[in-house]
Amino acid sequence: MKAIAYLGPPGTFSHEAAVAWARRVDCNWQAGVDPFLACLSLPEVLAAVQNHQAGAGILPVENSIEGAVNLTLDLILEEEGLKVIGEVVLPVCHCLLSRAKEMTAIREVWSHPQALAQCRHYLAAYLPGAKLKAVTSTAEAAREARQRPELAAIASAFAARLYQLPVLASCIQDYQDNKTRFWVLGREAPSLPGPYKTSLVVAALANRPGSLYAILKDFAEAGINLTRIESRPTKKELGEYLFFIDCEGEATGSPLKEVLAGLKARTGLLKILGSYSQDRGETACS
Ligand SMILES: O=C(O)C(=O)C[C@]1(C(=O)O)C=C[C@@H](O)C=C1
Numbered sequence: 001m002k003a004i005a006y007l008g009p010p011g012t013f014s015h016e017a018a019v020a021w022a023r024r025v026d027c028n029w030q031a032g033v034d035p036f037l038a039c040l041s042l043p044e045v046l047a048a049v050q051n052h053q054a055g056a057g058i059l060p061v062e063n064s065i066e067g068a069v070n071l072t073l074d075l076i077l078e079e080e081g082l083k084v085i086g087e088v089v090l091p092v093c094h095c096l097l098s099r100a101k102e103m104t105a106i107r108e109v110w111s112h113p114q115a116l117a118q119c120r121h122y123l124a125a126y127l128p129g130a131k132l133k134a135v136t137s138t139a140e141a142a143r144e145a146r147q148r149p150e151l152a153a154i155a156s157a158f159a160a161r162l163y164q165l166p167v168l169a170s171c172i173q174d175y176q177d178n179k180t181r182f183w184v185l186g187r188e189a190p191s192l193p194g195p196y197k198t199s200l201v202v203a204a205l206a207n208r209p210g211s212l213y214a215i216l217k218d219f220a221e222a223g224i225n226l227t228r229i230e231s232r233p234t235k236k237e238l239g240e241y242l243f244f245i246d247c248e249g250e251a252t253g254s255p256l257k258e259v260l261a262g263l264k265a266r267t268g269l270l271k272i273l274g275s276y277s278q279d280r281g282e283t284a285c286s
Pocket residue numbers: 007011012013014015060063069092112114115136137138139180
């Protein structure tokens with residue numbers, strides 16, 4: 001079994017999602033071999049899978065507070081050889097980690113931009129004077145907070161244990177039931193029980209009235225439930241969009257198979273990103 005690549009360093013939420021995925025697929029790891037590969041960025045996670053350094057890669061795709069992770073959508077759109085082989089829905093409980101003796105001693109708060117955004121109200125209420133700094137991951141911020149007591153990191157309880165940092169406050173996200181959904185990228189989906197989901201990207205042939213409606217109508221008439229729709233600019237013309245759609249069912253099974261065949265003939269672009277076992281979000285918090 002090859003490694004699972006994730007956004008590092010160790011202790012990120014992506015690391016927790018990688019652990020959850022390894023448990024789900026019941027990996028039989030070789031004793032003494034680290035089954036996880038920490039990468040510096042999302043493009044590096046993808047590259048590790050592309051060049052066979054890793055068998056799977058974990059990419060955050062959406063968060064219940066902040067919405068889409070656009071970089072992931074753009075990376076997967078350009079990707080040719082890999083597909084979405086799974087998903088992990090992770091509860092995200094943010095903690096304030098610091099060696100500061102009291103809150104008034106905190107001069108800076110570091111974290112991943114998504115985490116800073118998810119805790120916007122807390123930061124405005126409790127640390128209004130602190131300088132906010134966006135870094136590559138929550139664990140990177142925790143690593144720095146270990147070195148500098150005037151700095152606090154927003155990161156997980158898992159990172160607090162790993163970097164031996166005091167937890168000054170926990171569950172500081174602006175909405176309590178915070179979750180991030182990750183895609184697992186790879187070559188072949190493992191055989192896991194259903195229900196299944198399919199992710200795809202579609203673009204209308206022309207920018208005219210009813211073109212998106214015509215796409216959605218096919219799903220509705222076939223009784224297929226859409227679980228998500230997200231638009232991204234085509235990057236070619238202002239006002240032109242691609243639609244990332246997640247729906248229930250497998251691309252090779254009826255009635256989705258017939259709907260996709262119909263769409264292929266009538267749309268400007270149809271890219272199937274993958275069919276995979278649905279995660280009902282039962283993964284436990286760190
Ligand atoms: O920095 C981390 O811990 C990550 O795994 C990245 C990331 C993200 O990109 O959204 C993952 C989950 C949380 O939403 C916050 C940050």
